[in-house]
Amino acid sequence: MNSPATKVIRPAPDFRGVLAVVSVGVLLSSLDLFIVNVALPDISADFGGAKLTGLSWVLNAYAIVFAALLVPAGRLGDRSSIRITFLTGLAVFVVGSALCATAWDVGSLVVFRVIQAVGAALLTPASLGLVLAASPPQQRAMAVRLWVAFGGLGAALGPVLGGILVEFGWRWVFLVNVPIGLVAVVVGLRILPDPPGDAGRLPDLTGAALLVGAISSLVFGLVKGEDWGWAASGVLLAFAAAVILTVAFIVSSARHHSPVVDPALLRAPNFALMTANAVFFNVAFGAMLLSAVLWTQQVWGWSALRTGLAIAPGPLIVPLVAVLAGRLIERIGAGMVIAAGGITFGAGMLWWAQAITVQPDYVGGLLGGMVISGIGVGLTLPTAFAAGTSGLPPQRFATGSAVLSMARQIGLAIGVAVLIAVLGAPASPEETLDAFQLGWYVTAAVAVIAGLIGMATRMPKPAAAQPDPITEPVTL
Template sequence: MNSPDTRTVVPPEIPARPRLGVVFAVVAAGVAMSNLDVFIVNVALPQIGGHFADASLSSLSWVLNAYAVVFAALLVPAGNLADRTGPRRAYLVGIAVFTVASVLCAVAPGVWTLVAARVAQAAGAALLMPASLGLLLASAPPERRGSMVRAWTAISGLAAALGPVVGGVLTQFDWRWVFLVNVPIGVAVLVAGPRVLPRTAGGGRADTARPDLPGAALLTAAIALLALGLVKGDDWGPGGVAGTLAVAALLFAWFVYRSGRHPSPVLPLPLLRVPGFGPATVANVLFAVAFAAMLLSVVLWCEQIWHWSALRTGLAIAPGPIMVPALAIGAGPIVRRVGAGPIAVAGCVFFAGGIAWWVWRLTPDAGYAQGMLPGMLLTGIGVGLTLPTLIGAAVTALPPRSFSTGSGVVTMARQVGTVLGVAMLVAALGVPRGTAEALDAFDAGWHLTLLATAAAAVAGLCVRRRSGGENS
């Protein structure tokens, strides 16, 4: 008979900490889904307009802008909620909301019903995005956090690369499939997430103030009125536009005032005083203006000037975005050596070169290889260098307790820029009466895009190199 001391003692089972790669895979699926949806919808927008025949371009722009406005306004309250309750719960709830809203988008009977469903999608995306980065940063050791930020950003670039192509293929069948494609991804994440995502504790307390939802409503109204004033210029005239913009400015001033006094504001003003965070966030807004205007302009050019199909348009756009993931990851060692500011500025220079090429060479008679492709490659290099660098410089400047909230501020900044970029381009294009007028309108839109890119470069010069391993 075996004595007790010869037996193998099995210690109590301790749940193994999920591997970072597994966590990243589940998080990447949700991030890719929410980003893929944006780029798919860009390509499908003309087909959606064809289905809802009474919808003007300014009305259709709200299929994009309603999502971006609500996304921007809810990101920081959602990030705050993730920090308080734990990013795991916020991420999974966000995935569920986004998946259900995607179904509602697909069955929408009219353009404004579709816009309402896009608002619900935005609420889900606002929950999952800051929580996703919070999960990664909490799971990664400090020396790998910068790499995780760049990899997280690269997912957006990969979605940009695949989105136009996938959108083009799906739109060949029916535009509603660009929303239904989210359903299997969302279901897979909801099945796998509870098993592999870490149970990161939230930092909230019972007496912690609730997020400032009235402040979020103020920001929503301010951004929406700003975009509305820009896209309705032809219909309302100078007086109506000026009045709308003035009200938007007053609402935004009220929002900033409220953020300075509320215990849990939408925009935590002290974060903007963190070295490196404020300038990088401003640069993110400005570069997002240029990026959003560029992407929509290419879609509209291919489908309205060249009369290409959605699939051909998606393939035409893909070469630029497909460069982003490799550049986003590969630029990390260079950022460590020279700092984020010079790399961001270099990216802006490449991006501006692509836009300038289109102004110079892109005409209805120009071939794709000589007219559009060089600009797509240059803008792809610019996005790959600039976007992940600015996001990394901002987020990794923050203390761990503010990861989700801070990433919400950065993503909010990008979404505000996206709204302004789309509205700016729609205002520049207007309602052209002929080919010559349309070409002039595209040139005007690209000149405005160049101005936004130059402003982003100036802001990038203010992003200082920080010591430590944040960019690793």
């Protein structure tokens, strides 16, 4: 029988093995937030020309459920076993991926995407705990940065990999997860550490359900507003339900011993600001990414592969800019870097609104805005994550990170819904261009608002009495 000491002490190679297994889970869950975008037109064609308002739930169901369950799933892992939670989540994600590949209509695909999202929510917070459990103290900051980087890598690779896989059929977008995930599960059973849980009480699952209902109601109202009319009773009822459920969620969070969003976190330096920034900036990001996919494939008639390659320069520039952002923080402060990121992203959207035409022109139209918006992402995301978590005590880092990730997913879902509401159903190429231009103007405005929110950020100095490398700024 192994003693507790033998479960914790592992040879140095195990850290790399644990990081490799965990990275697979994080990469797959992040990848599936973005990889499906470029497959939507092919999915629509395969399902008899399904409308965008219905297809949007293939994206939003995943983002909403993923967001709402992140923190409760993290607490479930903390109270029992993060190893079991991670492996269970990865197995559920693999099963959900296999089911998605068998979907016969939009409704079944949305249901199977929810199963994927449940698995992703279970594995993501547990993955960070496993990395920290396997890391020597002096390597914890580096390990956290690598953990964040693999999530960012999923966003960068998503459109390109999706474009390649769609060439073989859109179902391969999901099937590719199955063998990779199964190998990670098998290897993880052998090498992942199993630190003891805290045996705490159950998290606020009711609050999580209320959050799913609130965001789903808001997204439903936005998506159906154009079809039914913004004054239609169904749309107004959806918005009213969103307000009521949000209030109920706030009450639940205030009263529960383990809420989805701990009110105490919002009092930490910068945390509330960065949560708001995460929502607004990812509204803009979600709208930007979907608009690029829809424009290139539906208006310019490009293939999924060509679309993925066309989008790639934006994500690829993010890590390079993130390094520059770390240096800029020392000179002008985190708030100004985040503000510059939001404004730069907005400038990229204004570029598209002014330069893109119905006739395909990649260099003169799409490329410039993609690169400029990529610079904005590189300035904003790592800086905002660092600012939001740097004021948290070590024991709140995982929960705080999950809340910020939750805010990002909520923003992505709302961004998709806002874009669909703005685009409507144009009947001619000229009306289509006008609708997309309006969408890009709205996206630019939201990005600038996100930047202005971030301007008030002040990086707190770590307490001298309790230095901890995990609170160092995280960059991609």
